[in-house]
Amino acid sequence: MDDSKLKLSKQVCFPIYSVSRLITKAYRPYLEELGITYPQYLVLLVLWEKDNLTVNEISKKLLLNTNTISPLLKRLEKLDLIQRKRSSEDERSVFVQLTDKGKQLKAQALPIPEKLIADLESEKIQIEDMEKLKNMLCEWLSVIQHKCESSTKN
Amino acid sequence: MDDSKLKLSKQVCFPIYSVSRLITKAYRPYLEELGITYPQYLVLLVLWEKDNLTVNEISKKLLLNTNTISPLLKRLEKLDLIQRKRSSEDERSVFVQLTDKGKQLKAQALPIPEKLIADLESEKIQIEDMEKLKNMLCEWLSVIQHKCESSTKN
DNA sequence: TACATTTGTGTCGCGAACGATATAATCTTG
DNA sequence: CAAGATTATATCGTTCGCGACACAAATGTA
Structure with a gap:
């Protein structure tokens, strides 16, 4: 059985979920x-x-x-x-x-906001990366949002 | 008072939080x-x-x-x-x-996993973008994770 | 061998999230 | 104007997420 797609490391959702929780923390x-x-x-x-x-x-x-x-x-x-x-x-x-x-x-x-960025920044992830990330997520957000609206009316 | 940084649209955290919730949905x-x-x-x-x-x-x-x-x-x-x-x-x-x-x-x-990618994909966000996003988030995750560990032992 | 410390798991309480549902006010349509 | 549909808000029940804490087993140390 080809179960490679069920590997945790292959999931896009998991890092989003984890990063979200850890940033909240x-x-x-x-x-x-x-x-x-x-x-x-x-x-x-x-x-x-x-x-x-x-x-x-x-x-x-x-x-x-x-x-x-x-x-x-x-x-x-x-x-x-x-x-x-x-x-x-x-x-x-x-x-x-x-x-x-x-x-x-x-x-x-x-x-x-500044304190948080200072906390989250590192050599690996800089402010420009966060900005890029934000833009990608916002684009995605607008897509998902409309798909969710159409599937479930609440 | 310069409150531009408190605008919701300026927050990196908010799109992550929202995308995470909507993907779960x-x-x-x-x-x-x-x-x-x-x-x-x-x-x-x-x-x-x-x-x-x-x-x-x-x-x-x-x-x-x-x-x-x-x-x-x-x-x-x-x-x-x-x-x-x-x-x-x-x-x-x-x-x-x-x-x-x-x-x-x-x-x-x-x-x-395939069904979900199909649901979330669009002209704006394609699989390669998701892959890129995943890699950025994973890098960030490893950073945040260690910062959290050092600040709070649990 | 005693006693403090660490480790692994679990409980408790609170604040989200959210589907399902309730209720009252407003709008629509005949 | 009346009856049904829609809208805005809120309640209920379940599951998460997590800080604080409890407790027993294991480990370290004198």
Whole structure:
């Protein structure tokens, strides 16, 4: 039986999966200082860029379903970093706003990207490589994203 | 305040995180037919390559801690795909063996890698690109992995 | 031989992810 | 305007992922 394709080393998915997990782990010490997790950080990144978005808008930007985002937002609300307000025009929609504390956290987050790149960089992988990698992954992302949308509607 | 580095689009981590999740999602329909999840599939890939490994050996190959692997192995055991046997030489070690059912599942898994590549391929991303991506990620992985090991012993 | 240390595995608790499903508000279509 | 479809959000149950911790077996050292 030709099982060469089932070798772990042949899988494209495995290094992506592992790198993703390990990078998240690399974020942890910095995010712990802010008292947040990596997915929570992603939500804040989105809100720091543009405040007052609906749950749906956030979920689309992060490619996460609302059943992942909703509980996450609850935790951010409990941390007093965001506030949720039901829209008056469309009672189904919920707008998410940064609180003062949430806005202030941005200043503390500013140095994180550079710190992380410093941590992840090496002789083997330099910033230009990361940039290249990012571009390839983004292209791929746009492809996969649309394929997933067409196969499962959620 | 120069907050350009906090833009979601500037983050290297985000596309990796998203692609990883979406690829896992792409596996789902095929793995569902086998009755297993993606992490369970990874464990089986390892065992199909070399049977009778200890929990520790599996955890090192997959870069996952034993506290993730242990419950996962329990579920695979419940599915009657593997069997755990405590070593007689070193009573601390537990060897993991495929059952007949686990061995037979390999035949069903054989076509999966090709199906997945077909699903993920497009005009924009071809097999050679995936291969290139894989190699870059693997190099990066080896770097991050060692940095993580040195910072946190587990 | 005693006692501390290390090693291998596992449990606990929490926060994601996500499929399935629920519920209410809005829109569509007859 | 009424009935069905759609949309936005949220809940539930299961599995991961992981830090903290527990515990017994093995190892090292005095």
